Amino acid sequence: MPADATEEKAETSGGLPRIGWLRGFAVLLWCLGVSCLVYWPSFDNGFLWDDHALVRLDPLIRSWQLLGDGFRHFLFLDAAAANFYRPIQRLTFLFDYHLYAFAPWGYHLTSILLHGAVAWALWQFILNVGSVLHLAKERLAWPALAAATLWLIHPLHTSAIAYIAGRADPLAFFAMLMAGTVAVRTLTYTGRSAFFGWLALAFWMLIAALSKEAGLLALVIGPLLVALISWRKLIGPLVAASSAFAIYLLLRLNAHSKTLPADARLEADPSSLLRAVSEYAGLLLAPMTLRMERDTRLAEGADTAMIVSHWVLVIAGGLLALGVIALLIWGFRKQRPWAIPGLLAVLTYLPISGLKPLNATMAEHWLYGPSAFLAASLALALAGAPRPFPVRWQRPALVLFLLYAVFLSWRTYTQSGIWRNDRVFFEANLEQGAETSRVYVNLAHVEMNDQNWRKAAAYLELALENPSFRRHARISQGNLAYRLGNYERAMEFYEQAWTDPVSRVKALQNIAQVEWKQQELDPTSRLLQASRLEPDAWPSRRRLVQLLLARGELIWAYQELADFIEREDIRAEPWLLLGGVFERMQRPAMALEAYQRAAGLDVHLDEAREAIQRLEGVSDRTNE
Numbered sequence: 001m002p003a004d005a006t007e008e009k010a011e012t013s014g015g016l017p018r019i020g021w022l023r024g025f026a027v028l029l030w031c032l033g034v035s036c037l038v039y040w041p042s043f044d045n046g047f048l049w050d051d052h053a054l055v056r057l058d059p060l061i062r063s064w065q066l067l068g069d070g071f072r073h074f075l076f077l078d079a080a081a082a083n084f085y086r087p088i089q090r091l092t093f094l095f096d097y098h099l100y101a102f103a104p105w106g107y108h109l110t111s112i113l114l115h116g117a118v119a120w121a122l123w124q125f126i127l128n129v130g131s132v133l134h135l136a137k138e139r140l141a142w143p144a145l146a147a148a149t150l151w152l153i154h155p156l157h158t159s160a161i162a163y164i165a166g167r168a169d170p171l172a173f174f175a176m177l178m179a180g181t182v183a184v185r186t187l188t189y190t191g192r193s194a195f196f197g198w199l200a201l202a203f204w205m206l207i208a209a210l211s212k213e214a215g216l217l218a219l220v221i222g223p224l225l226v227a228l229i230s231w232r233k234l235i236g237p238l239v240a241a242s243s244a245f246a247i248y249l250l251l252r253l254n255a256h257s258k259t260l261p262a263d264a265r266l267e268a269d270p271s272s273l274l275r276a277v278s279e280y281a282g283l284l285l286a287p288m289t290l291r292m293e294r295d296t297r298l299a300e301g302a303d304t305a306m307i308v309s310h311w312v313l314v315i316a317g318g319l320l321a322l323g324v325i326a327l328l329i330w331g332f333r334k335q336r337p338w339a340i341p342g343l344l345a346v347l348t349y350l351p352i353s354g355l356k357p358l359n360a361t362m363a364e365h366w367l368y369g370p371s372a373f374l375a376a377s378l379a380l381a382l383a384g385a386p387r388p389f390p391v392r393w394q395r396p397a398l399v400l401f402l403l404y405a406v407f408l409s410w411r412t413y414t415q416s417g418i419w420r421n422d423r424v425f426f427e428a429n430l431e432q433g434a435e436t437s438r439v440y441v442n443l444a445h446v447e448m449n450d451q452n453w454r455k456a457a458a459y460l461e462l463a464l465e466n467p468s469f470r471r472h473a474r475i476s477q478g479n480l481a482y483r484l485g486n487y488e489r490a491m492e493f494y495e496q497a498w499t500d501p502v503s504r505v506k507a508l509q510n511i512a513q514v515e516w517k518q519q520e521l522d523p524t525s526r527l528l529q530a531s532r533l534e535p536d537a538w539p540s541r542r543r544l545v546q547l548l549l550a551r552g553e554l555i556w557a558y559q560e561l562a563d564f565i566e567r568e569d570i571r572a573e574p575w576l577l578l579g580g581v582f583e584r585m586q587r588p589a590m591a592l593e594a595y596q597r598a599a600g601l602d603v604h605l606d607e608a609r610e611a612i613q614r615l616e617g618v619s620d621r622t623n624e
Helices: 003-012 021-038 040-044 050-056 064-070 087-100 104-132 137-153 155-161 164-188 191-211 213-233 235-253 270-285 304-333 339-352 364-383 391-419 422-431 437-449 453-463 467-483 487-498 504-519 524-533 538-550 554-567 572-584 588-601 606-623
Strands: none
Touching: 021 040, 021 104, 021 137, 021 391, 040 104, 040 391, 050 087, 050 104, 050 164, 064 087, 064 588, 087 104, 087 164, 087 191, 104 137, 104 155, 104 164, 104 339, 104 364, 137 364, 137 391, 155 164, 155 364, 155 391, 164 191, 164 213, 164 235, 164 364, 191 213, 191 235, 213 235, 213 339, 270 304, 270 364, 304 339, 339 364, 391 422, 422 437, 437 453, 437 467, 453 467, 467 487, 467 504, 487 504, 504 524, 504 538, 524 538, 538 554, 538 572, 554 572, 572 588, 572 606, 588 606
């Protein structure tokens, strides 16, 4: 909306209408209750996929002593490298771990309640933006609540809520919506109130950026909202955004990260970008086929029907994109309030559109934020409609709205249950059309764990039909051959995996295992080599230490543990093993100190506490 069209209104406004605390609390309870209801099946879900790396394997969530270290490390410490700096997400997992240890239902409860809080923040955002643009309060109330509720129950968000690892999305966009609300409210502040408003704006901007990379858009959205409504008050929000960005850069640039593989991101061609637009639109209106894996690129060797379908979707996406652009231009020219959140929806869509290479061409949870601003735009369009809705159409419209809400709730309820475990999740994705190499490989792992060798082999063969994925499946092929007792074939696959820097350490460890099984060769040199390739990686160092302890090489094991702790003193397990080494070396005082350090680094490490009690009991008896 042109600044000059609303400048005078914003300046002469008597302030934003107050939202009574009782009304706000009632809406918050409504959002939290509805969120719990539609996501109820999630409470029976376990940990799966990236949940293991972000929760079960992350040492930085196990003690408040490691709070600062959580801001000094990227995600996925013991997994494949990822360029994700999200300390706020890790902070929420730290909170969960203290309350629930490794009980999945507690983590799901936090995600579900957070989703309800985001819907409440969306409601607040709609009311505040609508009020500052002088929409009647009585016309805003129901559209704002209806839009927030429909967005809340939409099944497109299940991959961000029912999936624990997806929590970065609600965290980032809760902060982004709060930043937008604060930015709008600062328009009516003066003096000291304006200063504290800018501080609050900088805080929410920083929280959004530290929650997910897409949250950096909050640094743009806050000042942009102010500029579109009253550009003369832009200095404060710009200072707030600059301060938040400076702090974010300071934290990120000083954090430890890993080098990403060269092929970690996918290049998307223009046709796949436009096809994603049409597919996203279809999912927003009729979310019937929901799945984690999607690829909007035209598959190699596609038949005529697939080619025609692809280009129909591409053309539809192009027309839809042009229509949205034209509608926004018209909306700003006519000074329509809905144009502002509509622009924000487009702005938050651009980073996930594929213009910049990402690790996928399309993902449902990426629409979490853009769909919220789209819902806000629709609410403001309804509230600002020049003509009231005809009375004779009000009842049919209400019936249609309720039926659609029931449909969305049912889809969310059923979809949230597929995250129960790895088998249910990957088989459900396969049934919904996610016939991708990653899904096949993960299903092969599930079948191997259940000793269904034939099914595992079949899934691996399907995964290998994608030439670009073959080198990633070598370890899995080797594991299957090893479990079947075909050690020569397993060795071939592991040696091929050795040539890939990404899988080199794992390949060396598995080669050592095959050589021991096949020829009874000492695996120590192989495991030592693997640990030296990644000296800061605990999984490879742990395998070496465990072998040394099994062989009674206590001095060597001590040296390896001491070297690793000196490099990275953030894990309880090295201290726990070190305590065991000291006990075996008859040094109880040093063992007790090591166990105490382990207990301090993991508040739920019962093994360390039991060892402490045992050693303290021995000490007491000795003193007597």
